[in-house]
Amino acid sequence: MKQEAPNPVDDETLHAWVDGRLDAAGRERMRALLQADPALAATVDAWSQQRDALRGLHASLATEAPPAAMVQAARALGERRQRAVDWQRWGGMAASVVIAFAVGWLGHGQWRGWNDRQAAALARSQGPVEFGRQAVVAHVVYTPEVRHPVEVEAAQQEHLVQWLSKRLGRPLKVPMLGEQGYELVGGRLLPGDKGARAQFMYQNAAGERLTLYIGAIDDGASRASGETAFRFTSEAGVASFYWVDRGFGYAMTGKLPRQRLLTLSEAAYRQL
Amino acid sequence: MPAPAVDAQAVVGFIPDLRRYARSLTGDAWSADDLVQDTLERACDRLSLWRPGSDLRAWLFTLMHNLWVDGARRAVRQQQSAQVDVDDVAHELMAPPPATEQALDLQRCLMRLPEDQRETLLLVSLQDLGYEDVARITGVPVGTVMSRLSRARARLRELMDGARPTAAPAPPLRRLE
Numbered sequence: 185m186k187q188e189a190p191n192p193v194d195d196e197t198l199h200a201w202v203d204g205r206l207d208a209a210g211r212e213r214m215r216a217l218l219q220a221d222p223a224l225a226a227t228v229d230a231w232s233q234q235r236d237a238l239r240g241l242h243a244s245l246a247t248e249a250p251p252a253a254m255v256q257a258a259r260a261l262g263e264r265r266q267r268a269v270d271w272q273r274w275g276g277m278a279a280s281v282v283i284a285f286a287v288g289w290l291g292h293g294q295w296r297g298w299n300d301r302q303a304a305a306l307a308r309s310q311g312p313v314e315f316g317r318q319a320v321v322a323h324v325v326y327t328p329e330v331r332h333p334v335e336v337e338a339a340q341q342e343h344l345v346q347w348l349s350k351r352l353g354r355p356l357k358v359p360m361l362g363e364q365g366y367e368l369v370g371g372r373l374l375p376g377d378k379g380a381r382a383q384f385m386y387q388n389a390a391g392e393r394l395t396l397y398i399g400a401i402d403d404g405a406s407r408a409s410g411e412t413a414f415r416f417t418s419e420a421g422v423a424s425f426y427w428v429d430r431g432f433g434y435a436m437t438g439k440l441p442r443q444r445l446l447t448l449s450e451a452a453y454r455q456l
Numbered sequence: 457m458p459a460p461a462v463d464a465q466a467v468v469g470f471i472p473d474l475r476r477y478a479r480s481l482t483g484d485a486w487s488a489d490d491l492v493q494d495t496l497e498r499a500c501d502r503l504s505l506w507r508p509g510s511d512l513r514a515w516l517f518t519l520m521h522n523l524w525v526d527g528a529r530r531a532v533r534q535q536q537s538a539q540v541d542v543d544d545v546a547h548e549l550m551a552p553p554p555a556t557e558q559a560l561d562l563q564r565c566l567m568r569l570p571e572d573q574r575e576t577l578l579l580v581s582l583q584d585l586g587y588e589d590v591a592r593i594t595g596v597p598v599g600t601v602m603s604r605l606s607r608a609r610a611r612l613r614e615l616m617d618g619a620r621p622t623a624a625p626a627p628p629l630r631r632l633e
Contacts, residue, residue: 245475
């Protein structure tokens with residue numbers, strides 16, 4: 185076993201020398217030290233040789249073409265970011281429109297079925313409004329997806345429901361909208377303020393898509409009263425009805441006339 | 457202001473580095489490529505955690521570190537009994553290696569380093585990362601990086617000396633803990 189003599193310099197300086205991280209003055213001092221101390225010089229030489237050998241290790245991988253799966257994953261990284269960018273852009277736009285809408289709504293005193301106390305509580309929490317906004321953003325971001333509109337397809341419906349239920353921490357049901365002409369495409373999991381959100385996507389024969397967005401929501405007023413009220417928002421042709429039921433928010437969103445969307449929302453509400 | 461998109465081409469350019477590092481770290485082509493693939497996929501999942509403008513390559517190494525540590529903990533439990541003592545394989549190491557087998561020897565000796573030391577040594581040497589970067593990637597203070605580096609270099613030197621045929625009457629190597 186080798187006995188390393190006590191060094192006149194600290195290890196950090198020795199490593200910095202070997203790794204080429206000393207400044208000119210430091211290098212000068214080291215050169216003088218190494219000349220005076222052959223044992224130290226031998227250690228440092230050995231470390232330098234080691235470093236060179238390590239830098240040559242598996243060098244062929246540096247020029248070898250990477251496996252296709254890795255290249256694909258790297259490309260997906262670029263796409264993923266693009267989606268986040270879209271999200272921010274749409275999020276900002278949707279937020280301004282929804283807030284403007286909410287302000288107008290409050291101003292006209294059009295709170296259907298809501299007394300002042302509940303309106304005040306809602307204005308404080310902004311929970312449901314924020315939820316409706318997020319549902320619109322999620323709709324706008326994912327419905328144009330051609331290849332991956334959903335994470336889990338309707339064919340695996342049982343798995344889909346189990347998975348989303350587990351992630352949302354409550355048993356979910358997928359409303360069937362076949363009578364209204366919409367078939368389930370599948371679902372995906374999304375992040376939300378208070379845990380996960382689920383998005384179910386539906387499509388009709390014309391390829392028009394509809395989303396149902398579900399997640400926990402902080403809305404003290406409706407939880408206390410157990411009351412559910414449909415609220416409506418629309419932006420650039422994308423309309424959404426959202427409601428809160430026992431601490432969970434639901435939003436039905438699509439490019440549809442208000443009355444048609446309301447019919448679909450009621451159909452979903454009855455099944456949930 | 458919209459965040460800048462990740463340049464997918466830049467990430468593709470990091471793949472050789474990631475593969476080389478993973479290969480040296482795991483000592484096995486299959487586990488290495490699995491580790492790289494998992495790293496890229498985790499990066500996709502967690503891209504929202506990456507701060508745009510910060511060093512993407514260092515972030516990928518951080519993800520790989522975390523995945524590898526998780527995997528290594530499992531592997532250590534499974535292979536504890538299968539760990540080989542240097543003394544038991546001394547005759548293998550003494551076999552006169554042709555010059556081309558130096559890399560094989562080096563990899564074999566690397567695998568005898570404790571995982572945290574091997575990782576630190578490779579990040580510093582092979583990847584030429586700064587000590588502060590290595591500290592951030594491995595989630596330890598710089599002082600720990602330096603002490604791991606010292607132990608790794610001293611130990612690898614012993615192991616490599618033992619691997620050379622000229623060291624025939626070398627005193628038996630013992631594992632240091």
